Amino acid sequence: MDQSEQSAPPAQTVPVQATPVPKGAVPAQKGTVTQRAIEQIKAMIGEGLLEPGQRLPTERDLATQLGISRSSMREAIRALTVLGVLEARHGSGIYVTQLEAGDLLETFGVVADLSRGPRLVELLEVRRVLESTATALAAARITPDQLADVEKHLAAMNATDDPEEILSHDLAFHRAIALAAGNDTMAAILEGLSSRTFRARVWRGYQEEGAFERTRREHARIHRALVARDPEAARAAAAAHVGEVEDWLRGQLEG
Amino acid sequence: MDQSEQSAPPAQTVPVQATPVPKGAVPAQKGTVTQRAIEQIKAMIGEGLLEPGQRLPTERDLATQLGISRSSMREAIRALTVLGVLEARHGSGIYVTQLEAGDLLETFGVVADLSRGPRLVELLEVRRVLESTATALAAARITPDQLADVEKHLAAMNATDDPEEILSHDLAFHRAIALAAGNDTMAAILEGLSSRTFRARVWRGYQEEGAFERTRREHARIHRALVARDPEAARAAAAAHVGEVEDWLRGQLEG
DNA sequence: CGGCCGTAGTGGTCGGACCACATCTCTGGC
DNA sequence: GCCAGAGATGTGGTCCGACCACTACGGCCG
Known part of the structure; x- marks a missing residue:
């Protein structure tokens, strides 16, 4: 040519x-x-x-x-x-x-899927920071309808023992909270950080250690903070929730 | 056909x-x-x-x-x-x-570049959360070498009046801090959120209002917190710094 | 009037040709 | 014997033209 x-x-x-x-x-x-x-x-x-x-x-x-x-x-x-x-x-x-945020940040999931080792911890660290902030914001802003949605997934998660279904509602639980925070961009990033394959990879080992009950307790605590409209309590609960997984994973990597 | x-x-x-x-x-x-x-x-x-x-x-x-x-x-x-x-x-x-984080999160800049209006505020909100956390972490972990690097850009930024150069060192200042925080993933995300075109778009108007001096003061405050190894002060200073821009932009959008 | 169907237009796929660049190999002069 | 340079080879980059699969639109027929 x-x-x-x-x-x-x-x-x-x-x-x-x-x-x-x-x-x-x-x-x-x-x-x-x-x-x-x-x-x-x-x-x-x-x-x-x-x-x-x-x-x-x-x-x-x-x-x-x-x-x-x-x-x-x-x-x-x-x-x-x-x-x-x-x-x-x-x-x-x-x-x-x-x-929109969702359109452009979809690729964020690729990062989570292809990361391993130390970077998984880093991603969880980022998630902890954003998730706790989002949960705090949600505590201050959540509407009755949105809260009902959160509770729906909380109940569904507690009503089954199928790991697959639990994971599904777990994701939906946090997604609903992130949406209630009112920052779509933040919600989209968190969505990517919680992409199905990412969670599944980490979850597999985490829940084998009887973490189900603990997860339920932590979710309940987050829910109570939302109902009480207590941002600080919500922030703490969310940070602790993600931090648990973070610590576990960090321990796994060290052997 | x-x-x-x-x-x-x-x-x-x-x-x-x-x-x-x-x-x-x-x-x-x-x-x-x-x-x-x-x-x-x-x-x-x-x-x-x-x-x-x-x-x-x-x-x-x-x-x-x-x-x-x-x-x-x-x-x-x-x-x-x-x-x-x-x-x-x-x-x-x-x-x-x-x-590595840098490889995979490069696309994050595209999001920042193509976002406008309300989403810019959301992005700044995310940046505020991450930047304040990164700065707090840096205050606790920064090494003398890294601190020297931060100071180099701080000095260079104060030694010129060329907006282009100021912006350049401004970015490098925050980048150095993010790296000192020890979480490459977080640093990479912040890098995307501060992409050149993104900053340039917002900065253009922001610094027209005599924000130069304020920016310098805020950077100095962040630097002092790093030297003092005071994470809480660092977090507050960084949050305020980004928050300033955030508020200004929010005001711009409302008219 | 309405549904069916044909057709034009669009993205999706294919195969082949050639160009630009990087790398290795082989040559020839020193 | 050694090394620089020319060549050969293989790779990604670009282009072309044909055809397939699907959609959307509009006219035809019942």
Whole structure:
């Protein structure tokens, strides 16, 4: 193709340069073509040229506009898709996501899934900090409806012995609290830090040591603090709750 | 449709594909081919089949192994590349990153860059929580060397009036503190929350209101707390520091 | 009028070709 | 004998064109 801009030795051929790049002055060839396309689309969104939910031109058109091949453009789109910025609907088109916390922070789960060893402890440390804050905020702001939701999962968790179901309601319990805290971004991060595979990996060993009962007690304490609308008690209870797992895991790593 | 005539090969309708994968036990056709490839590679890493730093087979081989085209495989690789899981070196090969916090949390900056309005406040709220904790931890753990590094940036920041340079050292100041806290994951998240474009966007307006002097005072207070090895003071100072910006931004949004 | 169905348009996949870069190998001069 | 340079090899990067799978729209028929 015409991407052979600096052909030095065999200085002929040169079929049709054409170069659809009007802006002379330093083409600024930085990084790969695909990388540039990613940045450009991101910039378009950043500058407000592309609104959330809006549909983009077709892959073919986009590729033409940026002067690259469809293949490269597809890679760029794929990249932005996994980042939660774009959404491709087969047969329909490519759309900008709502760019909400949940969309963009979904990739956070990957971190949790691929981390192991010491980093798991670090992640739990981050979770402890955020979870305790979120629980404290929830204690101050939670509405009756939201509290009912929390209690629903608390009850369901205590009503079964199936580990899988317990884990499921455990996650929902904390998720409901995080949502009640009123900071969607924080909730989304916590969601990632509690991703299913992450919890499952740690939980497997943790609950083998009869931690069920303790978990229930800790959850009950968190719940009491929410009912009492006592942020400080809620913060302490949540911190202790996560701290328990944290300590256990830390002990596991040391042997 | 854009393509009309066929190449006129007689016998057709017979899928020349033949699918190199025997239809043995349920192909499990979930999602797109590329998406599956992404999951499979992720799983390989998760299961330890691929160690950090290790080199992967070539794109062509990988594509063959998973029974997909090179194009699709490339999209999968590109996706994992932007997620910080893989690293492609032109002419050399594809490698698994060290899977360190910095590698995986780089995408966090995208969130900050693409967020606006109320979500910016939420992000600052998260930053306040983490930054104050990190600063408190640093007060208890910082080494003389690390403290010297912090002081270097503090001095450099006070020695200039160039906004660009101030911002630069401001970031480095907080980065050094976060590193001293001893939790790389937390530091990486804070790094993302303070990404250059994010700070620049908020800073632009903030420092127009003569916030320079206040910022310097707040930094000095944080520094004093570090020197005094007083975690509680450090926590308070950091929280107040971020809180200032947070309040200002909140006020901006309300009009 | 409404549901069915065809069709145009879109993303998804494929295969092949070539280019740019990194690395190793082999050569030839010193 | 040694090492620099030229070449060969292999890898990711880019491009093209064809075709498949799905969706959405609109006209046709009952």
